[in-house]
Amino acid sequence: MSAFPVEQVADLSTAADAAHAVSPWVALAYLAAGVLFILALRGLSSPASSRAGNRYGMAGMLIAVVTTLVTHEIASLPEIVAAIALGGGVGWIIARRIAMTAMPQLVAAFHSLVGLAAVLVAVAAFLNPSAFGILGMDGNILAVSRIEMALGAAIGAITFSGSVIAFAKLNGNMSGSPILLPGRHVINLGTLVGILGATAAFAMAANAGPGEGWLFWALLAAAFAIGFLLIIPIGGADMPVVVSMLNSYSGWAAAAMGFTLHNTAMIITGALVGSSGAILSYIMCRAMNRSFLSVIAGGFGADAAIAGEAREQRPYKSGSAADAAFMLEQAEKVIVIPGYGMAVAQAQHALREMTDLLEEKGVEVKFAIHPVAGRMPGHMNVLLAEAQVPYDKVFELEDINSEFAQADVAFIIGANDVVNPAAKTDKTSPIYGMPVFDVDKAKQVFFIKRSMGGVGYAGVDNDVFYMDQTMMLLADAKKMVEDIVKAFD
Amino acid sequence: MDFISILSIFVLACFVGYYVVWSVTPALHTPLMAVTNAISSVIVVGALIASAAAGSPSAKWLGLVAVALASVNIFGGFAVTARMLAMYKKKDKPAPATEKQA
Numbered sequence: 092m093s094a095f096p097v098e099q100v101a102d103l104s105t106a107a108d109a110a111h112a113v114s115p116w117v118a119l120a121y122l123a124a125g126v127l128f129i130l131a132l133r134g135l136s137s138p139a140s141s142r143a144g145n146r147y148g149m150a151g152m153l154i155a156v157v158t159t160l161v162t163h164e165i166a167s168l169p170e171i172v173a174a175i176a177l178g179g180g181v182g183w184i185i186a187r188r189i190a191m192t193a194m195p196q197l198v199a200a201f202h203s204l205v206g207l208a209a210v211l212v213a214v215a216a217f218l219n220p221s222a223f224g225i226l227g228m229d230g231n232i233l234a235v236s237r238i239e240m241a242l243g244a245a246i247g248a249i250t251f252s253g254s255v256i257a258f259a260k261l262n263g264n265m266s267g268s269p270i271l272l273p274g275r276h277v278i279n280l281g282t283l284v285g286i287l288g289a290t291a292a293f294a295m296a297a298n299a300g301p302g303e304g305w306l307f308w309a310l311l312a313a314a315f316a317i318g319f320l321l322i323i324p325i326g327g328a329d330m331p332v333v334v335s336m337l338n339s340y341s342g343w344a345a346a347a348m349g350f351t352l353h354n355t356a357m358i359i360t361g362a363l364v365g366s367s368g369a370i371l372s373y374i375m376c377r378a379m380n381r382s383f384l385s386v387i388a389g390g391f392g393a394d395a396a397i398a399g400e401a402r403e404q405r406p407y408k409s410g411s412a413a414d415a416a417f418m419l420e421q422a423e424k425v426i427v428i429p430g431y432g433m434a435v436a437q438a439q440h441a442l443r444e445m446t447d448l449l450e451e452k453g454v455e456v457k458f459a460i461h462p463v464a465g466r467m468p469g470h471m472n473v474l475l476a477e478a479q480v481p482y483d484k485v486f487e488l489e490d491i492n493s494e495f496a497q498a499d500v501a502f503i504i505g506a507n508d509v510v511n512p513a514a515k516t517d518k519t520s521p522i523y524g525m526p527v528f529d530v531d532k533a534k535q536v537f538f539i540k541r542s543m544g545g546v547g548y549a550g551v552d553n554d555v556f557y558m559d560q561t562m563m564l565l566a567d568a569k570k571m572v573e574d575i576v577k578a579f580d
Numbered sequence: 581m582d583f584i585s586i587l588s589i590f591v592l593a594c595f596v597g598y599y600v601v602w603s604v605t606p607a608l609h610t611p612l613m614a615v616t617n618a619i620s621s622v623i624v625v626g627a628l629i630a631s632a633a634a635g636s637p638s639a640k641w642l643g644l645v646a647v648a649l650a651s652v653n654i655f656g657g658f659a660v661t662a663r664m665l666a667m668y669k670k671k672d673k674p675a676p677a678t679e680k681q682a
Binding site: 124125128129131132133135136137138141142144145148149151152155156159160163164165166167168170171174175176177178179180181182183185186187189191194197198201202204205207208209211212214215216218219221222223235301334335338341342344345346348349350351352353354355356357358359360361362363364365366367368370371374460462467468469470472473476477479481482483485487 | 624
């Protein structure tokens with residue numbers, strides 16, 4: 092800290108500390124930005140406080156950018172303003188136009204940009220270390236900075252290439268099914284060890300002046316490759332975990348660069364984002380009863396098609412929209428379980444209309460959301476909010492699961508695996524142990540499904556189809572719900 | 581700042597992050613990802629330093645590209661978060677669509 096005279100700071104990084112010897116006001120400004128970022132996340136503890144939280148985040152970013160600009164000699168202000176205007180304009184337009192159903196791929200795309208920006212900053216620091224105050228007296232980049240830079244660049248590169256693949260899978264540019272290379276675990280582990288080894292060798296290299304040393308470039312290339320290799324074997328159903336994990340990586344990349352720059356705002360933010368992504372990954376894995384390692388190892392859902400074909404035909408009951416409308420009107424309590432199929436069919440607005448009409452008739456309607464419904468954490472909540480479903484009618488799995496015994500109707504629309512009782516009973520099932528909704532306890536189950544052919548992502552048959560109280564409503568979800576609305580008198 | 585002070589800030593911030601994120605309601609997990617995305621673009625600080633410094637033209641241009649990329653994220657991330665958060669409402673008004681149907 093510059094509160095101490097520079098000569099008192101008698102450690103190896105004296106030169107760096109001289110360069111980092113900024114005014115305490117600057118350090119305080121970055122600290123304030125970091126605290127505002129903490130408040131931005133804190134605001135999300137409830138929808139009521141969340142909007143203020145978002146404004147804290149914007150204020151924090153403004154403080155960080157302005158502080159940086161006013162405390163550095165700027166040799167190229169017009170170019171910087173142009174870059175901000177260009178990027179900002181593009182980002183703003185995308186944010187205005189993007190459909191809420193496309194939010195997972197948007198977030199993946201944004202992660203890739205953070206990753207790439209981190210790589211570029213690390214490369215710039217490598218080429219021009221004196222600008223970052225990390226050039227030692229001996230003309231070499233400081234060893235500790237070399238480690239931080241290499242880690243920042245590597246994590247950024249993994250975030251970038253991994254997010255590009257996640258984006259392509261979520262956006263449908265690439266098949267969601269896993270791509271399994273032979274010996275991929277060996278290749279991946281070998282590459283990871285190689286990156287760490289190159290980082291260590293780079294830190295210990297005798298000649299490490301600005302831009303010197305092929306090790307940095309080699310580890311960067313290896314990191315791009317492993318981001319790609321890590322994500323291609325992971326199937327579409329596991330994308331929520333992947334997106335959360337990449338969210339976490341983008342944070343660690345920012346933190347690593349924060350270490351290089353000795354910048355409090357970047358370190359605090361990196362730690363926040365890193366923990367956030369890690370916790371979301373954990374929540375998603377727990378909701379699927381899978382270990383993080385088994386998700387990352389990939390391959391889940393690869394044999395889905397085979398399992399689907401091997402099923403025997405069993406009798407089931409199907410009904411019409413009019414049947415469903417009649418029974419819904421007679422019900423006292425209806426619990427709606429939406430899944431990603433609802434979003435694909437764009438049925439959320441029709442669904443909200445249907446539930447509004449039911450409430451007018453005195454029926455109690457609640458929505459039940461599984462943590463892994465949709466393609467990213469909380470995705471289904473956003474889609475329902477967009478359709479103007481009040482958030483106080485939307486419940487999480489553990490809060491509502493005990494209520495199915497009192498429900499007259501469980502209305503399943505576009506969900507499948509999250510209501511499959513095999514998760515509770517069948518030890519051989521790929522989804523065994525996953526917490527699921529107890530729809531079998533409801534008096535009546537309506538299951539909207541396009542046809543009897545397809546099965547969920549896990550590729551397992553669902554006993555709910557064949558229960559006595561189940562009525563299959565086989566149609567496009569949006570059309571079926573609209574027909575039910577029409578059938579209400 | 582010496583390495584240990586920075587490390588202390590980092591470790592404590594990880595703990596703050598841990599407790600703050602667990603307190604986020606699951607209904608807002610998508611906005612959480614969008615806003616963490618936006619704030620992780622604080623990497624723009626490094627990009628600005630790189631693009632502002634004289635000395636290495638290649639570092640300057642890399643910095644400028646990084647500034648543009650991070651700006652996409654900053655503006656896009658906060659704007660899309662604001663857009664999502666504006667949709668979360670309690671039931672306080674009768675839904676407009678019901679009247680014409682009933």
